[in-house]
Amino acid sequence: MEPVGIAIIGGSGLYHMPEFTDVVEQHIDTPFGPPSDAVVIGNLRGQRVAFLSRHRRGHVLTPSEVPYRANIYALKTLGVTHVISVSACGSLREALAPGHIVVPDQLVDMTKAERGRSFFGGGIVAHVGVADPFCPTMAQIAAEASAAIGATVHQGGTLITVEGPRFSTKGESQIWQRLGCDIIGMTTSPEAFLAREAEMHYTVITHVTDYDVWHDEPVTADAVFQQFSKNITLAQHSIAETVQRIAATTFTCSCDSALATAFSTNRDHVSAEVRQRLEPIIGKYFAEN
Helix, strand or coil: CCCCCEEEEECHHHHCCCCCEEEEEECCCCCCCCCCCCEEEEEECCEEEEEEECCCCCCCCCCCCCCHHHHHHHHHHCCCCEEEEEEEEEECCCCCCCCCEEECCEEEEECCCCCCCCCCCCCCCECCCCCCCCCHHHHHHHHHHHHHCCCCEEECCEEEEECCCCCCCHHHHHHHHHCCCCEEECCHHHHHHHHHHCCCEEEEEEEEEECCCCCCCCCCHHHHHHHHHHCHHHHHHHHHHHHHHHHCCCCCCCHHHCCCCCECCCHHHCCHHHHHHCHHHHCCCCCCC
């Protein structure tokens, strides 16, 4: 199959748009199990694009159950180099109102379950730098594209990822504010870190659905999904515009060479089994001479 350069991870409703054509589904298996769902591939604004439903169609996976490693690995095998993540988030700041879009530049991981945080281990060690966890070029493109289609956009800010699936207590919500966080979600960690290990350009477009519970208003799943449903057309237009702009941009950031100085394991000690298992991730660094 023709390589797919751009992928979108989010709800299945995102790819039900008139501009998305010539659609096929591909089922992929990985050393980390199957991804959340079949990868839906088609053409969007002249680009070959892959969509992956993070929680599976029908929303049957909790944030802790999402197979993050399998998702990123599956996209890597398709040739994906750029990932647009789309997610709902709660706001921890008055100015970030429901209906707004936030494209954060920082990420705090407060998840607790073992979600599969790294591709490394089991015979190979790599320490990847994530001081800036989102691709700055992708973030700039996503923010400008979202503003261009009429959204109220906030560029920058810190996203905190919590375990879920429950919402925060008021005490937790107030602590996240005091720590300097701006928005809260449940799925960007470890997804963003795995994308960096896979040397992908990755950004997240978050749609504010509520004010968390610090605002003394109840947060319910029904209210969150109702607000996100209102934003679905906006999200689709934002994605299409972002895809078009990615294709027209030359990337000079170092996301695609994140592993260049990351390996601690001597190449002579990396087994053939490890090289085969992680070939899409490490292949260019461990190719046989």
